[in-house]
Amino acid sequence: MLGGMIEARHLRVLRAVAATGSFSAAARELGCTQPAVSQQMKVLEGAAGTPLLIRSGREMRLTEAGRALVRHATGILAGLTAAEEEVAAIAGLRAGRVRLVSFPSGSSTLVPMALAELRAAHPGTRVSLVEAEPPGSVEMLRSGDCEIALAFRYPQMGEEASGEWDDLVLRPLLNDRLVGVVPEGHKFAGAGAVGIAELAGEPWIAGCPRCRGHLVEVCESEGFTPRIDFATDDYPTVIGLVGAGLGVAVLPELALESVRTKGATTLEVEPAVRREVVALTLPDLARVPAVAATLDRLEQAARR
Amino acid sequence: MLGGMIEARHLRVLRAVAATGSFSAAARELGCTQPAVSQQMKVLEGAAGTPLLIRSGREMRLTEAGRALVRHATGILAGLTAAEEEVAAIAGLRAGRVRLVSFPSGSSTLVPMALAELRAAHPGTRVSLVEAEPPGSVEMLRSGDCEIALAFRYPQMGEEASGEWDDLVLRPLLNDRLVGVVPEGHKFAGAGAVGIAELAGEPWIAGCPRCRGHLVEVCESEGFTPRIDFATDDYPTVIGLVGAGLGVAVLPELALESVRTKGATTLEVEPAVRREVVALTLPDLARVPAVAATLDRLEQAARR
DNA sequence: TCCGAGCATAAGCGACCCTTGGGGATGGGC
DNA sequence: GCCCATCCCCAAGGGTCGCTTATGCTCGGA
Incomplete structure (x- = not known):
């Protein structure tokens, strides 16, 4: 015809x-x-x-x-x-561009490491990075504004349906433990571990809106509602506030990776809380070599 | 594979x-x-x-x-x-170029007429014209220097094998009668017809080498060898020489078509001699539309 | 919840393309 | 002048490819 x-x-x-x-x-x-x-x-x-x-x-x-x-x-x-x-x-990974969207604590730790290794192995592939928190980053992925979205989720949270990412390819990167952060002079500073409920009376400093929501949820399941005096998604700021004695915080370990915790000290919290950091992409994009290679490097960097 | x-x-x-x-x-x-x-x-x-x-x-x-x-x-x-x-x-004959090679008396009569009609019907096709006598024009055709060669041959001539053009596509155009040309004051001037042998004693003026060869052949078959004083492939010159009383000539009728025969007069010759004017091309080229169209116009012009 | 639109898959079939084998013509070598 | 090698055309066979029909599935919208 x-x-x-x-x-x-x-x-x-x-x-x-x-x-x-x-x-x-x-x-x-x-x-x-x-x-x-x-x-x-x-x-x-x-x-x-x-x-x-x-x-x-x-x-x-x-x-x-x-x-x-x-x-x-x-x-x-x-x-x-x-x-x-x-x-x-x-x-053949001798060219190509991957647009990566990541949340801040991921883009300062996992991403640089992964991109360095990718660059070393395939100098032709270029990866561009934009920062966005999970709800928006997944939206960007779906609308074609990026190829890979680094996101995280709290397994316990029921409000976001666990099937929200069912149509996406999900690559688990790491389980990020949440740690408490208190001023160096705080009474729990040397304790090593503390129950969250023991911090009920403290002023709290929260991170990004999503983390804040989860924090409240966890605290309420422990029997109290935290008094949140500050909320910022900039983790050095959180540390600074804690170090200045203005409150306590519970932060993902990954967020502390690249922040100098001067004036503050970390300690484990009970019950153990983790967030799952994953890389998301679309099914078809997962078969694009440059995307697959980037995902591999991210996974590799997370295993470190 | x-x-x-x-x-x-x-x-x-x-x-x-x-x-x-x-x-x-x-x-x-x-x-x-x-x-x-x-x-x-x-x-x-x-x-x-x-x-x-x-x-x-x-x-x-x-x-x-x-x-x-x-x-x-x-x-x-x-x-x-x-x-x-x-x-x-x-x-589709909206473009294309045809290289045509013709002998002089053809290019001054048949060709202009044919090209004019071709131009009128298919303005896009361009035909270029080069003059060459038959032995060379056919050579040009075979070597790819042109698409169509206008040529002529004398059927009686045995020297050139009749199969010389067997591998070519031959389009007969017209049978060109040869006529005698004598000065206006010549004794045969008003005769209307004359036997070639009767001109045995005259000085002769010959045309192109090929025609000259054929002339000698015919005369010898009539029992004499012509005394050729001049030979030129420029027919106006032949006419001029005849008109000046320097000799007689036997020329293709086609050659006289576009020449003003001042001072000379024509007459039929016995035995009747004709040359066959044909258009030659290669088998594959004959199927090229522009070539086929040009051949058609040439044939059409010859029928006039 | 039903329905329409759109894509994927499987089976069937026709067309196409490549191969093999043989024939004819051309041009060079002995 | 003859032979032979090369090259092209032709015909037939086989395998593959591509298109179509038919079916099932998913996604959005009414």
């Missing part, structure tokens, strides 16, 4: 014939038999509606239409191989 | 999918069914080695490789349609 069109295959054959001057030589160059070349040319001449080459005794010459077609074939086939090469480069 | 290549058909489908945003719409646009599009894209993705588009819920988006391929497809398909159009123009 879609017949009559000139196909790239025809142009390859024609070019080989024009270059070699004979069907047999073209067939050798193309790695097929001579009748195959003969038939291809017959089909092409049929599509063109005019002879393309003249068999004059020994040599094979082009007609005007044949010359015109060869002239175009050069550019067309060059464009085609260029396209193939570019696609092959993307598929 | 030549698999794995990206074909133009794939790019057409991909472009349609990218443009419409859905397989079904692309199928409608391409005039095929939806599974056909689905399979094409699967094959293309297999050849590319990476997904090209992501099925995200309702909408269909391109991956980076898909965008790269679409970007290239634009140029490739444009080049392909340009090639098809150019070939179609040549095949």
Whole structure:
């Protein structure tokens, strides 16, 4: 039904014939038999509606239409191989760009490590990073604004349906333990571990809205409602506030990785609370080599 | 055996999918069914080695490789349609160039008439004209220096094998009668007809080498050898020489068509001698529309 | 909850393409 | 002048590819 069109295959054959001057030589160059070349040319001449080459005794010459077609074939086939090469480069991790969205504590720890290793292994792949908290980052993923979204979730939280990411490819990276942070002079400073309920009376400093929501949930299950005096998603700020004695906090361990905890000290909390840090992508994108490679490096960095 | 290549058909489908945003719409646009599009894209993705588009819920988006391929497809398909159009123009007589070689008396009579009609019918086809006498013009045809050769031959001449043009396409144009030319004051001037043998004692003025050879042959078969005082392939010169009373000549009627015969008068010769004027081309070239059209106009002009 | 739209899959079938084998013509070598 | 190698065309066979029909599934919207 879609017949009559000139196909790239025809142009390859024609070019080989024009270059070699004979069907047999073209067939050798193309790695097929001579009748195959003969038939291809017959089909092409049929599509063109005019002879393309003249068999004059020994040599094979082009007609005007044949010359015109060869002239175009050069550019067309060059464009085609260029396209193939570019696609092959993307598929072969020699090129390509991945847009990664991460929450702050991930982008300051996992991401740099993963990208460094990716860069070392595949210098051609470029990864761009944008920061966004989970609800928005997943939205960006779905709307096509990024290829990978680093996100986290609290397994216990029931408010967000556990099936929210069912249509996504989920790569678990690490289980991030939450640790308490108190001023160095605090009464629990040297305790090593503390029950959350024991901090009921303290002023609290909360992190991002999502973490804050989870914090409240956990505290309420422990029998109290925390008095939150400050809330900021900037973890150095949280540490600074704690260090200044303005309150206590419970932060993901990952968030403390890249923050100097001067003036504050950490301690385990009871009950143990963890958040799950995962990389999300779309099913089709998971099969894109550059995306898969980035996911692998992220996983590798998380295992450290 | 030549698999794995990206074909133009794939790019057409991909472009349609990218443009419409859905397989079904692309199928409608391409005039095929939806599974056909689905399979094409699967094959293309297999050849590319990476997904090209992501099925995200309702909408269909391109991956980076898909965008790269679409970007290239634009140029490739444009080049392909340009090639098809150019070939179609040549095949449809809206373009194209024909190189015509003719002997002088043909190029001054038949050719202008034929080219005028060709120009009127197909303004796009251009014909270039070069003058050459038959032995050389056929050589040019065989060596690819022209598409059509106007030539003539003397049927009686045995020296040139009658099979010399067997591998060519021969289009008979006209049988050119040879007429005698004598000065106006000549004793045969008003005779209307004369036997060649009666001119045995006259000084002769011969035309082109080929005609001269034939003239000698005819005269010898009539029992005498002509005394040739002048030989030139420029017919006005021949007429001028005859008009000046320097001799007699036997010329093709066609050659007199465009020459003012002042000072000379024509008469029929016995035995009647004719030369056959034909258009020659190569078998493959005869099927080239522009060549065929030119041949038709030449034949048409000769019938006049 | 039903329904329409859209994509994927499987089976069937036709077309296409390549191969093999043989014939004819051309041009060079002895 | 004859032989032979090369090259192209032709015909037939087989395998693959691509398109179509039919079916099932998912997703959104009424």
